[in-house]
Amino acid sequence: MTSTGQSMELLTAVEKRIKDDNIKNIRFEFLDTNAVARSKTIPARHFKSTATSGILFPGFCFSWTARSDIPFESSIAKKYHCSDLVFLPDLSTFEVLPWTPNTARVFVSVSDISDGDKALIDPRNVARAQLEKLKDRDLSIFSSFEYEFWVVDEENRKPIIDGVDCYATIRLAKHQAFFDKVAENLSQAGVDIECVETEYAKGQFELVICPTFGIRAADNAATFRTGVKEMAMQNGFVASFMSKPYPEEEGSSGHFNHSLRSFRLHDADCLLWSLDGKTPKTGDPSRPYGLSEIGEHWIAGLLEHAPALSFLQSPTVNCRDRVKPDTFAPFNATWGVDNRSCAVRLKPVGAHGIYMENRMGSSAGNPYISLAATIAAGIDGIERKLPLPPPVPTNKPSHIAENVPPDTALLPADMEAAFQALKKDEILVSAIGADLVDALESVRRLKMTTFAADSDVEKFELHRRMYFDYV
Secondary structure, eight states: OOTTSOOHHHHHHHHHHHHHTTOOEEEEEEEOTTSOEEEEEEEGGGHHHHHHHOEEEEGGGGGSOTTOOOOTTSHHHHHTSSOEEEEEEOGGGOEEOTTSTTEEEEEEEESOGGGGGGGGGSHHHHHHHHHHHHHHTTEEEEEEEEEEEEEEETTTOOBSSOSOOTTOHHHHHTTHHHHHHHHHHHHHTTOOEEEEEEOSSTTEEEEEEOOEETTHHHHHHHHHHHHHHHHHHHTTEEEEOOSOSOTTSOOOBEEEEEEEEEOOBSOTTTTOBOGGGOOBOSBOTTSGGGBOHHHHHHHHHHHHTHHHHHHHHSOSTGGGGGOOTTSSSOOBSOEEETOTTSSEEEEOOSTTOSEEEETTOBTTSOHHHHHHHHHHHHHHHHHTTOOOOOOOOTTSOTTSGGGSOTTOOBOOSSHHHHHHHHHTOHHHHHHHOHHHHHHHHHHHHHHHHHTOOSSHHHHHHHHHHHHTTTO
16 A cells, blocks of 8 residues: 555556656645645656655645735644645546646645544545545435636736626637637546536636536536636636626626435445445435435535535635625525525436535635535534425525525625634534634635725725636
8 A cells, every 4th residue: 555545556557647648747736725726746757756755735725815825823824834744645536637738637635534633624635524424324425516707818808708698609609619628628637527608797607517426526626627727828818716806797606516325335445436326315206395304404404504604615705795685696594496596406307316506605615615514514404303494486586585484594795794604603613623714714804904995896806816816
């Protein structure tokens, strides 16, 4: 076994692929809390030694902003102010990147999740820990992320399509070749793209990722985000997953589509899923709404923790500008059958059966944190057997009081309310980890102080400088 806990056979297979594909450089990469990819590039001749011993990054990488500003009062920054952490590769994530010549990438994580608090400052490890808890209950999660994003011309910074005309074929035509190549390259890198479409706002697009099991869903999201930004740069564009760069436009979402399945572990090293372990656990056509009892408790858990989830999945100062009544972003802790105004939308029709769309995420959210938080909230609903409140009727907007159950919680509309909602949620603080929660708050407080504005015009200009090119 290598120091990564993976078999020598897997390492040998990766080395063979490096040779066969003429790979000259391998990125050792991870997402920080801002969903920004950080990496070091290793020449192929040093891959084996680095994969075996690990690679060093500063520990405070998980407590800085998207632009690498460090709030030194955060607990992570204090613990790792002057020291590095060892990051080890997950060799199963090795992929050749078709858009970058002779280059491959492997995801790395802090040490191993068995190392306790030190390892759990890393969002990928936090997600892996929650997946283990799901596995202990003989459940798995089959999921994907659905991101909207912005594309502007690199020189004049204008959106590459103008106007409001959602799904319009003609809006995509001018840049069809670019998006076709993006989808093709991502699929070759292991991220299967289900569809490409223009979205509601100017310069806004969406590519839908096909679902998969376990941590691979968040890994695919990480590959997707960085790949889209890189390919845009190579073509004279800037792609951004900033939530709301323009005050007059709708924001960009990061919906998390998922369902539950029974779990059978076939290989402890590779985390393979057996065919007979993919029994759906969310749906039951004999019950109301087609939901199983587990499915009802799961959604109830998401609603119970919705205020805190909203912050964890829409974490930037700019994200709060999406949370308003009568928009495409959820405003309160509601659910409904095929009702896109709700925080959780039950979708009864799809290639993979009934599934849930957690709509609380923005495009700027970290996919590992979103995955981990959703699992923690859902497990709490199952364990406490939380009752499912009545749904908002289909085609009735959830921001109108008469359409929602009494005492429905509102999602936090400003950052201070978001901080308090998370800190009061003991389940999610425990799941994400006190150090990581402290870092998330410290980073946002630094941004609120540094980028205070006197007007909306000034605020959005500052937000674009803070996020657009980085996230």
